[in-house]
Amino acid sequence: MALPLTPHCASCQATTTSSNNPLLRCASCRVVFYCSSTHQQAHWPIHKSACTSIKKATKSLNREEADLRAAPGDFATPPGSQIFSGENVGHFWGILDTRGYMRARYALVEAILKIKTYAAVESAHDHVMDLLRLNASDNMGVRFMAPDLKLRLRDREAECYDFCKAWMRAYMDSTIEDFDSGAIRGGKEDVMENPKDTFGGESLQLGYTVAVTLIKVRLLLDVRALRDLRLAGLWKKTPPEIEELVKHNLVSTSVIAKRRDIMDGTAKGAVEDLEAQVSVLIKAVAKYNPSFWPILRSPGRHMKARPDYYSLKSLEEAQMQLQSSYDAWAETEGAFAVLDEMIGREANDAMRTRVFPRLE
Numbered sequence: 001m002a003l004p005l006t007p008h009c010a011s012c013q014a015t016t017t018s019s020n021n022p023l024l025r026c027a028s029c030r031v032v033f034y035c036s037s038t039h040q041q042a043h044w045p046i047h048k049s050a051c052t053s054i055k056k057a058t059k060s061l062n063r064e065e066a067d068l069r070a071a072p073g074d075f076a077t078p079p080g081s082q083i084f085s086g087e088n089v090g091h092f093w094g095i096l097d098t099r100g101y102m103r104a105r106y107a108l109v110e111a112i113l114k115i116k117t118y119a120a121v122e123s124a125h126d127h128v129m130d131l132l133r134l135n136a137s138d139n140m141g142v143r144f145m146a147p148d149l150k151l152r153l154r155d156r157e158a159e160c161y162d163f164c165k166a167w168m169r170a171y172m173d174s175t176i177e178d179f180d181s182g183a184i185r186g187g188k189e190d191v192m193e194n195p196k197d198t199f200g201g202e203s204l205q206l207g208y209t210v211a212v213t214l215i216k217v218r219l220l221l222d223v224r225a226l227r228d229l230r231l232a233g234l235w236k237k238t239p240p241e242i243e244e245l246v247k248h249n250l251v252s253t254s255v256i257a258k259r260r261d262i263m264d265g266t267a268k269g270a271v272e273d274l275e276a277q278v279s280v281l282i283k284a285v286a287k288y289n290p291s292f293w294p295i296l297r298s299p300g301r302h303m304k305a306r307p308d309y310y311s312l313k314s315l316e317e318a319q320m321q322l323q324s325s326y327d328a329w330a331e332t333e334g335a336f337a338v339l340d341e342m343i344g345r346e347a348n349d350a351m352r353t354r355v356f357p358r359l360e
């Protein structure tokens with residue numbers, strides 16, 4: 001299930017206090033909510049460890065930032081008062097003094113992600129995007145966290161697609177050095193386009209192709225839901241405004257909701273087209289790293305693996321990707337079913353085309 005956009009009490013799931021006021025926020029981590037102090041106290045044994053590490057990480061980030069801003073600067077380093085503005089923005093890694101600050105901010109992101117609330121994911125995402133703004137060439141590799149975080153937030157498919165495509169292009173053209181990913185806002189690229197050339201090739205980047213697969217799966221789920229509704233033929237007696245309302249409630253992405261031809265059923269072959277796209281991406285990932293889909297379906301111990309180092313196409317690479325991508329998939333209702341169906345279809349086709357020896 002998708003993370004609910006509205007805050008819920010971590011203890012009883014209520015969305016308001018008993019007197020109908022907005023929930024209270026934990027002042028320490030700022031990403032968990034309660035309906036009352038009684039429920040906060042009841043939840044503390046569960047919340048304590050994650051909350052304390054966020055508090056610690058926030059403290060050390062604040063300390064790093066204060067030090068950085070107070071630094072007088074020298075012949076090689078601009079003074080702290082100018083570091084967060086002007087031409088320094090985008091080039092943080094080159095200014096050695098900023099590295100402690102950036103590492104502290106990365107550590108805070110990791111601490112926040114131990115908590116599974118919409119506010120936590122949004123906060124982690126905003127830190128990651130701001131780190132990319134400050135250090136466009138992304139020497140810490142935070143860009144690989146961004147697609148999965150975007151896909152855990154509401155209606156970010158178009159933005160995520162543009163992000164993956166821009167980074168994938170920069171990777172293919174080797175222009176990562178002077179890349180401004182902070183400027184990516186979404187809506188520029190056609191999310192419905194055939195992803196094969198950019199994401200389905202031999203030299204894919206696992207994280208981007210896995211994220212784009214999930215985007216396409218979501219679009220497929222939407223167009224299938226619309227088709228099933230049409231096949232049920234309920235509209236003859238329904239006022240058109242109700243029909244519109246039902247359809248808009250049914251689709252989960254604005255990418256599809258904005259496509260009038262798909263919404264009204266005049267677009268031909270949208271289901272088949274997206275099925276083919278999803279299939280191409282699944283195959284590309286399976287070919288690149290055969291461990292990824294199997295461990296996404298039975299994560300178990302792989303969720304806890306902490307490899308120090310991984311090589312491309314290895315099980316360790318798949319494990320790291322799994323830990324980044326799992327929540328976005330699990331939070332998409334119906335995504336695993338589509339994956340199983342497509343992989344099963346693949347296996348059946350392979351069986352049918354297998355060439356058996358001639359019988360004598």
Ligand SMILES: [Zn+2]
Nearest residue numbers: 009012035039
């Ligand atoms: Zn409560």
Ligand SMILES: [Zn+2]
Nearest residue numbers: 026028029051
């Ligand atoms: Zn807290």
